[in-house]
Amino acid sequence: MSDAALLAHPARLRAANLARTLVCLGLLGVVVALLTLVFGRAGERIAVQMCVNVAAVVALGVFCGNTGTVSFGHGAFMAIGAYLSGILTMPASVQRSALPALPGFLAGHELSLWMALPVVALAGLVFAALSGAAIARLVGASAAIASLGLLIITHGVAVGAREITRGSQTFFGVPRVVDLPLAFGAAVAFIIVARAYRESAMGLFSRAARDDADAAAALGINPRRTRFVGWCLSGALCAVAGALYGHMLGAFSPASFYLSLVFAHIAMMIVGGMASVGGAVAGVIGVTLLQDGVRQFEGGGDLLGFALPAVFGLTTVALGLAILLVIWLRPMGLVGSFELGPGAGARIFDRITARTVPAASPPPVPDAILVAEGLSKSFAGVKAVVDMSFEAPTGRVTGLIGPNGAGKSTLVNLITRQYAADAGRTLLSGRDLGKISREAVARAGISRSFQNLRLFRGLTVYENVLVAALAAGHRGRDAAAVTLRELDAFDLGALAATRAEALPYGARKRLEVARSLVQDPAILLLDEPAAGMNPAETDDLADRLIRIRDTRGIGILLIDHDLRFVNRLSNWTVVMNRGTLIAQGRPEDVRADPAVIEAYIGRGRTAAAVAATEEETTPRQGVRQ
Numbered sequence: 001m002s003d004a005a006l007l008a009h010p011a012r013l014r015a016a017n018l019a020r021t022l023v024c025l026g027l028l029g030v031v032v033a034l035l036t037l038v039f040g041r042a043g044e045r046i047a048v049q050m051c052v053n054v055a056a057v058v059a060l061g062v063f064c065g066n067t068g069t070v071s072f073g074h075g076a077f078m079a080i081g082a083y084l085s086g087i088l089t090m091p092a093s094v095q096r097s098a099l100p101a102l103p104g105f106l107a108g109h110e111l112s113l114w115m116a117l118p119v120v121a122l123a124g125l126v127f128a129a130l131s132g133a134a135i136a137r138l139v140g141a142s143a144a145i146a147s148l149g150l151l152i153i154t155h156g157v158a159v160g161a162r163e164i165t166r167g168s169q170t171f172f173g174v175p176r177v178v179d180l181p182l183a184f185g186a187a188v189a190f191i192i193v194a195r196a197y198r199e200s201a202m203g204l205f206s207r208a209a210r211d212d213a214d215a216a217a218a219l220g221i222n223p224r225r226t227r228f229v230g231w232c233l234s235g236a237l238c239a240v241a242g243a244l245y246g247h248m249l250g251a252f253s254p255a256s257f258y259l260s261l262v263f264a265h266i267a268m269m270i271v272g273g274m275a276s277v278g279g280a281v282a283g284v285i286g287v288t289l290l291q292d293g294v295r296q297f298e299g300g301g302d303l304l305g306f307a308l309p310a311v312f313g314l315t316t317v318a319l320g321l322a323i324l325l326v327i328w329l330r331p332m333g334l335v336g337s338f339e340l341g342p343g344a345g346a347r348i349f350d351r352i353t354a355r356t357v358p359a360a361s362p363p364p365v366p367d368a369i370l371v372a373e374g375l376s377k378s379f380a381g382v383k384a385v386v387d388m389s390f391e392a393p394t395g396r397v398t399g400l401i402g403p404n405g406a407g408k409s410t411l412v413n414l415i416t417r418q419y420a421a422d423a424g425r426t427l428l429s430g431r432d433l434g435k436i437s438r439e440a441v442a443r444a445g446i447s448r449s450f451q452n453l454r455l456f457r458g459l460t461v462y463e464n465v466l467v468a469a470l471a472a473g474h475r476g477r478d479a480a481a482v483t484l485r486e487l488d489a490f491d492l493g494a495l496a497a498t499r500a501e502a503l504p505y506g507a508r509k510r511l512e513v514a515r516s517l518v519q520d521p522a523i524l525l526l527d528e529p530a531a532g533m534n535p536a537e538t539d540d541l542a543d544r545l546i547r548i549r550d551t552r553g554i555g556i557l558l559i560d561h562d563l564r565f566v567n568r569l570s571n572w573t574v575v576m577n578r579g580t581l582i583a584q585g586r587p588e589d590v591r592a593d594p595a596v597i598e599a600y601i602g603r604g605r606t607a608a609a610v611a612a613t614e615e616e617t618t619p620r621q622g623v624r625q
């Protein structure tokens with residue numbers, strides 16, 4: 001029976017998410033209030049700048065935090081926002097003298113900031129969609145370098161387009177309308193948008209793909225699409241932040257949005273913690289206070305009675321040291337990769353009683369059959385899989401056994417299209433899986449687990465399963481209910497709020513199976529789900545899988561080393577050796593097959609010897625056959 005904490009978990013998660021947003025807002029609010037109360041006008045100026053920077057860094061984090069890729073390109077979006085908004089809002093008289101050659105369609109609009117911002121956001125979005133079409137295809141360092149290229153190109157264009165930007169000269173006449181209420185309001189709005197995106201289905205998909213792109217794709221999530229959406233939203237927000245920055249300064253040049261600004265923002269993001277919105281906010285606050293504090297002493301001064309010499313570039317040195325210190329002591333940033341604020345397991349949510357009832361066991365899946373025909377795959381001369389053909393229908397557990405290196409995992413990777421087959425094809429009820437995308441294979445009804453655990457480390461147990469449910473098309477309460485169903489079925493309810501990376505090994509293995517089952521697949525491919533488990537855990541997993549086979553009719557292709565485990569579950573056994581099929585049939589027949597015996601223990605041994613070997617390698621009592 002499920003415990004109350006599990007049933008209330010979806011409500012607790014919602015409450016935790018709201019609380020985390022409020023913590024971000026509260027933190028900023030307190031710092032802004034203190035600055036203005038303690039330091040008066042000077043403090044207010046710092047607070048305005050801090051709030052605009054919060055907006056910019058939070059916007060940057062929408063892409064970087066959720067995809068795990070650092071971007072230098074957001075300076076380009078900020079420049080576009082600042083120049084466009086400046087042109088649209090500038091008094092016509094100033095514009096005529098400052099920008100005499102401005103193209104007609106841009107001239108003389110004299111919009112208010114509120115009218116200009118939607119145009120700016122749209123321009124940012126369009127520019128993001130165009131550049132994202134290329135950049136979202138890249139990951140890691142190549143994506144970061146491409147974004148740097150975007151920044152350099154945009155800077156070059158801004159310097160060159162003199163009619164519009166006055167080139168490298170100062171662009172002036174931009175109404176300085178950003179006061180503290182506006183800046184703070186913008187920061188609040190940006191934090192809310194970024195938090196909402198992070199916890200939305202697309203945000204979860206993005207963080208899942210960030211943690212493990214292959215595992216995400218195996219659930220039907222398109223990693224490239226998550227990066228594209230994040231890039232577009234981040235770009236539109238950065239353009240708006242750039243407009244606010246421009247209206248704060250009143251006069252700027254292309255250099256204002258170039259490397260020094262971009263590096264400052266990235267430093268803030270990394271110091272605070274790139275993976276969370278709270279990290280962005282904390283980073284901006286920390287770095288701003290540090291910089292403004294140190295700046296007092298840049299021209300020399302008096303600290304506690306000591307006369308300090310003037311040090312040119314002291315703030316930059318301090319910032320560099322702060323970054324080094326943080327990277328050394330807290331590689332994930334001040335906040336770490338989890339949001340500031342309470343987790344969904346926190347005590348303060350104990351009174352939340354809203355219940356989501358776990359979904360009932362779904363009706364048996366419709367009959368389907370997975371057919372592999374002549375699959376082959378070589379890796380630089382190593383023939384991993386050679387002309388493999390077999391069938392795995394629903395309602396049956398098909399055991400796939402074979403010695404280490406026989407090609408079992410490669411076969412699974414061919415079926416799920418993680419690898420492209422050199423020859424052969426895979427059909428699911430007649431549909432050729434080679435003709436659809438890797439993500440579509442999951443949606444067609446094939447789920448898998450991985451031999452080497454491939455969980456989404458940064459997500460909680462609950463979110464690991466929830467993201468798979470969302471990817472399968474469940475939404476809202478329904479997604480929560482099916483998630484609870486699988487957590488319950490694999491005894492993971494008490495761990496719902498735990499992060500996957502903190503789980504004990506056995507629970508991680510169960511979580512992978514739960515994650516693939518929540519998608520309600522027709523065929524489930526389990527690659528050594530019991531590897532590394534102790535005998536009691538293995539038996540427990542077998543019981544749970546038998547229940548699923550018998551009630552839900554899912555076809556399971558079960559790979560494992562532990563022959564007792566496989567034999568206990570499977571109604572049909574397929575044996576591979578050196579990439580080829582060497583036997584298949586009912587488990588008891590296969591075990592007596594000389595070719596199988598030879599593959600496992602060498603020539604000249606008997607079936608009795610096989611049984612004895614099994615007993616030795618997996619000494620367990622009371623195993624049903």
Ligand code: ADP
Binds near residue numbers: 382403404407408
């Ligand atoms: P099994 O899962 O049965 O233990 P695998 O499918 O992992 O076997 O491996 C079969 C063969 O293919 C092995 O010789 C292995 O070294 C090779 N192989 C598997 N994956 C790769 C890869 N990505 N690159 C190169 N060789 C691989």
Ligand code: MG
Binds near residue numbers: 408409410451
């Ligand atoms: Mg393997």
